[in-house]
Amino acid sequence: MEPIIRTENLTIRFGGHTAVSHVNFEMPPRHLKSIIGPNGAGKTTFFNLLSGELKPTEGDVFFKGESMAPLSAVARTRKGLGRSFQITNVFPNLTVLENVRLAVQSKEKIRYQMIRHFIHYKQLIEEAEKLIALVLLDGKEHAIASQLSHGEKRKLEIAMLLALDTEVLLL
Ligand SMILES: Nc1ncnc2c1ncn2[C@@H]1O[C@H](COP(=O)(O)OP(=O)(O)OP(=O)(O)O)[C@@H](O)[C@H]1O
Numbered sequence: 001m002e003p004i005i006r007t008e009n010l011t012i013r014f015g016g017h018t019a020v021s022h023v024n025f026e027m028p029p030r031h032l033k034s035i036i037g038p039n040g041a042g043k044t045t046f047f048n049l050l051s052g053e054l055k056p057t058e059g060d061v062f063f064k065g066e067s068m069a070p071l072s073a074v075a076r077t078r079k080g081l082g083r084s085f086q087i088t089n090v091f092p093n094l095t096v097l098e099n100v101r102l103a104v105q106s107k108e109k110i111r112y113q114m115i116r117h118f119i120h121y122k123q124l125i126e127e128a129e130k131l132i133a134l135v136l137l138d139g140k141e142h143a144i145a146s147q148l149s150h151g152e153k154r155k156l157e158i159a160m161l162l163a164l165d166t167e168v169l170l171l
């Protein structure tokens, strides 16, 4: 099966220090993989290279066969390569439903307008509710994001990433 994500010779050096060295990694679709290693092994740096937060010194990342080298982190997220940032993308004072609905809305590129027909707004809410159920947060729709437990916050974040049609979740 064609890998959904692949790295080729992925390398980054910080001054004289090689943090990630010639990594060839393949991830088939519909799989889970964990990156493990001791402190300072380069796990976070490797993730930042996949998501586009860091640019490699050598090598490249391919998402569905396409070179990600020219693409920023935001552009990669739009393509479906999404990275969770442990809650920093969540609006703490909004509810679970409002956060997910905004993520759905941002994908659909439909700005909320006072005069827009209510039925459309209702579709956004229904889509958000489906995602909330999918991550097992149903019953918490009206909870304020900042008051969720740590685990619930991570679920909310996954729902928001899925709302953007994310195909690879970097957790
Ligand atoms: N921006 C940077 N500038 C210089 N060195 C860096 C930078 N980022 C990471 N490093 C170094 O690269 C190496 C890998 O760091 P990294 O944070 O990726 O490790 P890690 O596997 O995520 O570790 P931990 O388990 O502690 O989270 C370390 O030696 C670290 O000091």
Ligand SMILES: [Mg+2]
Residues within 6 Å of the ligand: 043, 044, 045
């Ligand atoms: Mg780390």
